[in-house]
Amino acid sequence: MSPTTKLTPKGAATRQRIIEGAAAEIRERGVAVTTLDDVRARTGTSKSQLFHYFPDGKDRLLLAVARYEADQVLAVQQPQLGGLTSWAAWRRWRDTVVSHYRGRGQHCPLNVLISQLGRVTPGAQAVVSEMLRRWQDEIAAGVRHLQGTGEIGPQLDAERGAAALLAGIQGGVVVMLSTGRIDHLEAALDVGIENLKASGNRA
Amino acid sequence: MSPTTKLTPKGAATRQRIIEGAAAEIRERGVAVTTLDDVRARTGTSKSQLFHYFPDGKDRLLLAVARYEADQVLAVQQPQLGGLTSWAAWRRWRDTVVSHYRGRGQHCPLNVLISQLGRVTPGAQAVVSEMLRRWQDEIAAGVRHLQGTGEIGPQLDAERGAAALLAGIQGGVVVMLSTGRIDHLEAALDVGIENLKASGNRA
Numbered sequence: 001m002s003p004t005t006k007l008t009p010k011g012a013a014t015r016q017r018i019i020e021g022a023a024a025e026i027r028e029r030g031v032a033v034t035t036l037d038d039v040r041a042r043t044g045t046s047k048s049q050l051f052h053y054f055p056d057g058k059d060r061l062l063l064a065v066a067r068y069e070a071d072q073v074l075a076v077q078q079p080q081l082g083g084l085t086s087w088a089a090w091r092r093w094r095d096t097v098v099s100h101y102r103g104r105g106q107h108c109p110l111n112v113l114i115s116q117l118g119r120v121t122p123g124a125q126a127v128v129s130e131m132l133r134r135w136q137d138e139i140a141a142g143v144r145h146l147q148g149t150g151e152i153g154p155q156l157d158a159e160r161g162a163a164a165l166l167a168g169i170q171g172g173v174v175v176m177l178s179t180g181r182i183d184h185l186e187a188a189l190d191v192g193i194e195n196l197k198a199s200g201n202r203a
Numbered sequence: 204m205s206p207t208t209k210l211t212p213k214g215a216a217t218r219q220r221i222i223e224g225a226a227a228e229i230r231e232r233g234v235a236v237t238t239l240d241d242v243r244a245r246t247g248t249s250k251s252q253l254f255h256y257f258p259d260g261k262d263r264l265l266l267a268v269a270r271y272e273a274d275q276v277l278a279v280q281q282p283q284l285g286g287l288t289s290w291a292a293w294r295r296w297r298d299t300v301v302s303h304y305r306g307r308g309q310h311c312p313l314n315v316l317i318s319q320l321g322r323v324t325p326g327a328q329a330v331v332s333e334m335l336r337r338w339q340d341e342i343a344a345g346v347r348h349l350q351g352t353g354e355i356g357p358q359l360d361a362e363r364g365a366a367a368l369l370a371g372i373q374g375g376v377v378v379m380l381s382t383g384r385i386d387h388l389e390a391a392l393d394v395g396i397e398n399l400k401a402s403g404n405r406a
Contacts, residue, residue, distance in 0.1 A: 106323050115318055119381055120309050128381040161218040164394035167387040168367060171374030178322055178331040184370040191367035 015064075017051045018043050024067045027109050031062070031116045063123045066113040070131035072140075076100050081135075084142025087151065087197065094189045097169065101185060106177050107160060132170075136162045143196065153199035165192040218256045218267075221246050226268045230312050234265070234319045256280050266326045269316040273334035276313060279303050279340075284338075287345025290354065290400065297392045300372065305389060335373075339365045346399065356402035368395040 002152065007015060021043035024035045036058055040050055054061040077100070079095035110131075117124040140162035146152040165188070174184025210218060224246035228237050239261055243253055257264040277284065280303070283296035313334075320327040343365035359363040368391070375388025 003373040064246070069265070114381065120383075123381055129384075132378060132382065132387075160390045161394060163387050163390035164371060167374035167378060167391035169374065170377050170387075171372065171391075172372035174373050174377050175335060175370060178317065179328055179335065180323075181332075184335075184366050184373075187363045187366035188370035188374075191364060191398075195394075198401065 006077065012052075014045065018045055018050065018053055018061070018062060019068050021062050022061055022066050023109065026113070031203050036061070043083060059117065059123075062113055062117055063127065066110060066117060066124065066127045069110040069113060070127050073131060074134060081138045084139070087146075087193075088125060089192050090142065090196075097189065098182065098186055101173055101176055102182050108173070108177055108181055111177065132166065134151075136166050139165055146196070146200070151200045152196050156196070156199045164191050165189075168192050204394065214256075217248065221248055221256055221264070222267050222271050223252065225375070226263055226271050226312065229316070234315050239264070240261050260361075261324075262320065265316055265320055266330065267328045269313060269320060269327065272313040272316060276334060277337060284341045288348050290349075293345065293396050293399075297316060297396060299391055300392065301385065304376055304379055305385050309383055310377070311380055314380065335369065339369050342368055349399070349403070354403045355399050359399070359402045364399065368392075368399075371395050 018039060022034070022039045025038050026044050029038070036050060039045075039061070040047065050061075054064070067134065073184065077093065077096055080089065080096045084090050084093060105159075114124045114128060119125075139156045142157040143152055143161055147154055147156065168188025168191075169185065172182070172188040175184040176182050215258055216308065217285030225237070225242045228241050228245050234242070239253060242248075242264070243250065243280060250284045253264075257267070280296065282290065282298055283299045287293050289295060317327045317331060322328075340364075344365055346355055346359065346361040350361065371389065371394075375391040376383070378387040379385050
């Protein structure tokens with residue numbers, strides 16, 4: 001069943017319960033050992049229900065869980081990410097991102113799922129691409145907002161600036177996952193935001 | 204046998220031949236299916252030779268291959284990375300990095316090995332940490348050089364600036380591995396270098 005198929009409200013709720021249960025199971029026990037039976041037991045669903053919502057089996061469920069975890073990546077940054085309308089707001093967003101990843105440590109549920117699905121599979125690529133697109137859109141909207149108020153220079157390419165900052169965040173997170181150190185993430189955010197500010201002073 | 208154990212020149216050459224043969228085999232066929240027998244066959248080494256240099260088996264060999272691939276990541280950026288002494292040199296380095304990753308596509312041998320070894324294992328972390336340290340040192344040296352010639356502002360924290368640029372590169376590469384798009388890597392490098400330049404104009 002594709003996510004775009006119309007479900008009754010009850011059906012959508014059941015499907016969501018399966019996805020969230022699978023996500024919790026995978027976070028606790030790891031993706032390799034989590035079976036469909038584990039997910040059924042945790043979510044109180046029958047084999048026929050699971051088959052109804054995920055007829056293609058575990059990989060299709062994992063993809064839905066990856067989409068859910070990608071949504072979580074953005075959700076934990078809200079409402080700050082969606083309201084980058086002052087330098088104080090950018091600062092709060094920066095602190096939210098850093099404290100989220102500091103708290104999570106070297107575990108990233110989305111990264112685990114994408115690795116399991118295969119990074120270059122079309123499904124995994126679509127999930128990551130869509131998440132990055134939405135993330136970049138929010139940052140670019142913040143840049144444009146401060147261009148509107150004159151706090152960021154009008155000459156700055158908002159889309160490219162957002163792409164660069166987003167790359168810095170992704171790299172900072174990857175460095176943290178690989179080394180346990182969070183200072184690259186902090187440097188990427190701090191230097192990136194300072195340079196946006198400086199562009200306003202140059203204008 | 205640890206890498207620090209003293210080897211005869213011939214022993215060191217044999218060990219290196221095993222590592223490079225394993226790296227080539229893994230690049231061609233993938234880490235999951237490559238066996239020690241494949242490596243022996245490819246490198247013309249006996250079981251006792253392989254055991255002599257890698258008594259702990261495949262994981263220790265994979266770690267040595269990861270270290271070799273990490274060295275390659277830096278080597279392909281040379282001599283440009285080691286000589287960031289003018290804006291033209293920074294530009295050549297930028298082009299080298301982008302063209303390297305564009306040519307490689309969505310395959311990163313080091314990432315494959317680190318995933319296989321387990322990102323949070325001490326050995327894998329040490330390999331990645333050391334590579335990032337050397338990479339950041341080279342970028343920071345370039346920043347300090349241009350601070351010396353007055354082309355980058357003296358107020359700029361070279362280490363933090365290098366960390367931010369390095370994070371942007373890591374993120375740009377990760378985005379490319381996950382989506383096939385290289386524009387985040389380009390944005391991270393271009394925006395990062397432009398901001399270094401702008402700091403000089405502000406000084």
